[in-house]
Amino acid sequence: MASSLEDDLSCSVCCEVYQDPQLLPCGHSFCCRCLEKHFAVNSARTCPVCRRTSPQKLVANLVLRNACESYLKEKEKKNDGEVKCSQHGEKLQLFCKTDEQAICLECRKQKHSSHRVQPLAHAVRQRKSRVKVALRPAEKALEALRNGTTQNSQITKYIESQVQQAERLIKKEFERFHQFLHEEEEARVTSLKKEAKRKRDRVQERIDREILSLSERVKEVEEEMEDDGATFLQNFDSVLQRAEYTEPDSTFGSESLIDMPEHVGNLGYRVWKKMKDIFRYYPVVLDPNTAPADFSISNDLVCVGKSSRDRPIPVPHQGNRIVLGSEGYTDGIHCWDIEVGGSKHWTIGVCQRSAQMYHSVQPLSPENGFWALMCRNGNSYKFLASKSGCFRLKKKLRMVRVQLAWQYCLDCLSKNICSRRRTLGFLDADDGSMIAFTGVPPGVALFPFLIPEERFAPLHIAPVDIPLTVEQILPFEENKTKYTVYAIVLVIVSFILGMLMRNE
Template identity: 60%
Template sequence: MADSLEDDLSCPVCCEIYQDPQLLSCGHTFCSKCLQKHWTVNTRTCPVCRRVSLQEPVANLALRDTSETYQKEKERQKKESESESEVRCSQHGEKVKFFCKTDEEVICLKCRKESHRSHRVQLLAQAARQHKDRIKAALHPAEKALQSLKNGTNKKAEITKYIQSQGHQAERQIKAEFEKFHHFLKKEEEARMTALKRDVEKKKGKLEESIEQDILLLSDRVREVEEEMESEDAQFLQNYNFVLQRARQTMLDSELPSADLINMAEHVGNLGYRVWEKMTNIFHYYPVLLDLNSAPEDFFISDDLASVGKSSCIRPNPIGFHGNRLVLGSEGYNDGFHCWNIEVGNSKHWTLGVCQRSADMDLVKPLTAEMGFWGLKRKGDSYMLLTSYKYSFKIQKKPRTVQVQLGGWFTLGNLNIGRMVRFVDVSDGSVIACYRRIPQGVPLFPFLIPEERFSHLRIAPTIPPLILEHVVVERQKTQISDYLMYFFIAVLVIWSLMFGGNK
């Protein structure tokens, strides 16, 4: 409605509210200045209808009064809206003009004179400018980060590129492994096809040779019988029984032994399993795989993720490493029996064991059992457990391969199974050291720390998981039965000591 009224009160030439409107004889109205400006170029013509106005224009008083009233109302509404948008003091209702730095609030003139007289006060515009400068300074890192995101130069972009490079590396390794698979399977197929062809040729050759011998034998006998039948009748009848016997002997035994046929079980029986079993001698199974992403940048991790050592080359990694200098296993183990062998060789400085993987793993923490690290450390000729108190011991025979055993064992005195970690010398099965009272129900991750430049720690390959599971079960059953036997022997000894002397 207001827009429509303003259109009616606007001059067709300047499109503004009428200023001193003049009415022409044609009935159109224009501002006095607009009309005079137009007539300087076009002699006394109407700007709208182009008709010549012979009469002098007259003032449109009604339209002038309406235009002035509308203009005043419009200005009044503008002032009211501006006054409403101004921030006013909630206590005095006046416009705020100052900023109290002491109380960190905007105030009016009366506030400054009354309650903020001794405070640090500055003009509102100056305070707003200073605070805007602070916000701009605080916003600068965000703007810089936004620009780096747009340009692809921020940390996440680097990590994205690193992930892409990891994908390419994994793709190359997968292709290389499958090429080995294909090469092995192709050679195995050719070898088995060759063996089958040899067996077929051997069986066929033997049978064909037997057939040729039978042909020769039967040909001779048939010829002999036919010659006897062509002799004189008297002689033929005299030799009839002999000739008949010879004729009957020409029939051969048609049955053949099964050994002359192809032994299908030898060539196709359990074929897939036998090929897989043969593959285990070429493609190894590692019970523990190392987590490449948990290793420091100067640690070398082999492509099969089974060996770790120190390296003079820095491995690129966009995620900075800030935790303990160790490499974790890729999988944690809960309750149950787990074991793996670690080849330490002739290295005299290393640490290995299991640990908890917590959310603050990136922080440097003491490698002690109290902090969740249960391990064995070798330092020269001395060995020590990772405990808060420093205690070292020596071993006469230095182990070259250490087996880490994580599981539960019975303890005499109670029938509860306690979780333990044991370190065993694989060469003779002797226990080097062990931890008891390990938390149950908590996943524990293997960890390795190589501490010599040219020595590597390597996870030893083992038998496949299915066979390993069977061995573990048998071992656990044997341990339980041994402990039960010891328990019953102890009960018998105690019973004999208590009641045997009374008899």
């Protein structure tokens, strides 16, 4: 199409695009320079095409001139993208594979005669293919983003699934709350109605007896009043006495009324106290986001076991195969029981939480921030501490107590210097006997962790009973006595712990 347009805009004399085209009376147009040269040798001033004479003065063909100028400008724009050799000004037609650069024919002759050379178009096709291959991952990533299959999209979907699961569990738990409160309300209203009926029946029974007694008396008096004459007068005193009504003394006291304190006194507290026996408290709650895919976590987050099927987690688990507790402890005394049941392979303890533990597997050792008790084959145990070693116990552990506490130095106490160190202990929860204990860093957040290593043998966090006591306001002297007893008990406990450490 471009070539046909250029033919239409070309002078039939010079075969080039019109330069200052002039229009003859016959309708043909020619370059001004071409007509001047033609008329110089042809005095008759005839048209080079049709031979008709043109005696008039030449007229510029403005429309054709504008069209030619526009065409030349567009053609110049298209040719501007063509790169030419900076040294020879020729078109780059070849590609030197040795020097990895585009060259012209003259460069080929002078500097690249011994190099490997290929046509420029072929080199462009090869490199475009390489770019397409390199671009393919980006295209796939773009497609994954649009389709929602990237890791970020999977995390978003997983968060939504967690929200739905948490909302379902919250509603289920509150349904239990509502059911309990509804049943408790019904039971207390029923109890109130039973007491009301019992006491109303008792009062009504007395009323019925009074009605019967008075009815009989009124009837007897009325019958005797039917007598006339001397008989009535003879019996007048006794009839009058029976006719006179004296209200009997009430035999009912305050116990005949509804016992209001029994039904509404401290009602909320008593219901809450009863509720604690139904809704259990667990000192440790597991964080499922720290567990690998093949760990199965219960809905209440207090039981973990190995599963035969992986959970769908959006982030690959690359760290230690452990599940952490949701809360770390930096101070205070903390204790929790773990039911190991029939499991023969497990590891429980505390650790320091760090970013590295999620990206690489670290040996379980105090140097890496892990203190634990391991069980192998159900009868061999290993204590991960500064002086770790294997040992055996006379009986198989069923429930292990993990305890973070403080040990006070008696020598320092005798000098009125407060000194203590943080300790981690493992005990047999059934009889309270000590299995092993060691010192741990103070002021560092230590998180409980569990490792179930045997299928069909999960590890359970045991619930604890929370005693509800009402503190009495004691006089100063009684408070002083109470605190003195506490201090004596503290010294005795510290002495016992010190003796155990020396024996170790």
